[in-house]
Amino acid sequence: MVYFVGAGPGAADLITLRGKALLENADMIIYAGSLVNPELLSFAKPGCEVFDSARMTLDEVIEKMKIASALGKNTVRLHTGDPGLYGAIREQTDRLSALGVAYETCPGVSSFCAAAAALRAEYTLPGVTQTVIITRAAGRTAVPGRENIRSLAAHNATMVLFLSAGLLDEISQDLMEGGYSPETPAAIVYKASWPEEKIIRCTVAELCKRAEENGITKTALICVGGFLGDDYELSRLYSADFSTGYRKGITE
Ligand code: SAH
Numbered sequence: 001m002v003y004f005v006g007a008g009p010g011a012a013d014l015i016t017l018r019g020k021a022l023l024e025n026a027d028m029i030i031y032a033g034s035l036v037n038p039e040l041l042s043f044a045k046p047g048c049e050v051f052d053s054a055r056m057t058l059d060e061v062i063e064k065m066k067i068a069s070a071l072g073k074n075t076v077r078l079h080t081g082d083p084g085l086y087g088a089i090r091e092q093t094d095r096l097s098a099l100g101v102a103y104e105t106c107p108g109v110s111s112f113c114a115a116a117a118a119l120r121a122e123y124t125l126p127g128v129t130q131t132v133i134i135t136r137a138a139g140r141t142a143v144p145g146r147e148n149i150r151s152l153a154a155h156n157a158t159m160v161l162f163l164s165a166g167l168l169d170e171i172s173q174d175l176m177e178g179g180y181s182p183e184t185p186a187a188i189v190y191k192a193s194w195p196e197e198k199i200i201r202c203t204v205a206e207l208c209k210r211a212e213e214n215g216i217t218k219t220a221l222i223c224v225g226g227f228l229g230d231d232y233e234l235s236r237l238y239s240a241d242f243s244t245g246y247r248k249g250i251t252e
Contacts, residue, residue, distance in 0.1 A: 002065050002075045002101060004089050006108015007031070007084045010194040012039040014114065019106050027073035030061055035080035035219065037194070053077075062095045069101045082110040085134065086162055112160045114192035115221045118199055119228070124204045127233030128226040131157035137164040137171050153178025161222040165190075168208035168222070175224060180204050185228035190220040201228070 003022045008014035015023075023029065023043040031041065033052035054060055061077075068075045071176055079087045083105055096103050114136060116123055123132045133152050136143060141163075152159065154176050164171055166187065176182055182205035190198040202210040204224055211217070236242045243249040 002069065002077060002093065002096060002103040003078045004079060004083045004087075004093070004105040006041055006106060007036045007078050007080050008109040009081055009114035009192050010037050010115075010197075012037050012042075014109050014193055015040060016106065016108065019108060022074075022076050022106055023078070025068060025074055026076040028064065029063060029078055030056075030074045032077065032080055036078050040078065044203055058091060058095075061092065062099070064191045065092075065096065066099055066101060080111070081109070081114075082108045085110055085112075086136070087132075094249060109207035110141045111192055111221060112162070115160070115187075115189040115223055118189055118192045118197060119187055119223065121223075123160075123225075123227050125227050125232040126235050128229070128231070129155075129157045130157060133157050134162065135159065136162045137167045139163065149174040150178035153180050156180060156184075156225070158223070158225040158227045161224070164222055165211060165220040166217045166249040168211050171222065172204055172207045175204050175207075180224060184224060186222065186224045187228055188214070188216055188220050188222055190214075190216050192221070 005019045005022050006016070007019070020043055023040065024045060026044060026048055028049040029041065029044055030051045030053050033054040044050060047227045051064060065075050077092065079089065083089045084107070093103055118212060124130050133155065135147060135149065135152055149171060156179055161171065182203060184204045186207055187203055188200040188207065188211055198214065200210050200214055207222065237244065241249045
């Protein structure tokens with residue numbers, strides 16, 4: 001069996017209980033060494049084989065999984081954050097399906113959740129926005145043209161950009177030309193939940209300059225939108241005059 005496990009954003013104790021149990025039971029771990037905290041490998045049992053996928057091709061990863069599975073061994077494929085976001089897992093699971101190798105996925109805490117925590121923020125503020133756009137700038141991996149940052153910016157929703165910290169000059173322009181005012185609050189969250197975590201608060205117009213000043217080119221999320229500002233409305237859910245299935249509202 002192959003388990004695709006979300007390692008969480010960095011801090012080793014942000015893996016799920018299920019993910020930890022799967023690591024403890026694994027005969028082989030293939031981890032994404034560029035981003036997964038190596039501290040998580042200390043959960044491996046003695047004799048567990050460990051490979052860093054940063055040095056492997058897709059074919060090599062699949063070959064290891066195929067052999068382990070044929071021997072009845074458990075493999076954990078450890079991906080950063082949640083495997084379902086920019087995890088490149090589909091190309092692996094399709095190959096495993098074709099080979100008849102069973103697999104399951106264990107979710108993880110995505111870095112965008114850790115970034116909200118680090119910012120002490122709520123992405124979906126009443127009266128501001130109820131939408132989070134998760135996207136990336138086009139880099140070596142293409143992004144379909146209809147999803148260009150300018151058009152997504154028109155919504156003025158919360159936007160979280162993965163894999164884009166090295167492209168901020170263009171991103172900042174696109175965000176402003178697409179609809180965010182230059183003063184819209186923004187933040188660069190570097191290595192959320194790691195000891196070296198850094199939070200840089202700025203405006204959309206200042207993103208590139210602030211990233212350069214702080215030497216940040218990767219392992220960061222760019223968060224944009226009014227959710228980082230001061231104004232919002234109170235929720236209806238906890239309003240005294242609002243009835244829910246659990247609580248009757250006070251009517252004068
Ligand atoms: N599956 C992962 C994302 C993998 S793509 C997840 O759910 O988080 C890798 C990108 O994620 C990085 O380039 C960076 O933009 C972001 N990232 C991953 N871990 C991060 C962290 N701890 N802090 C900030 N950004 C992070």
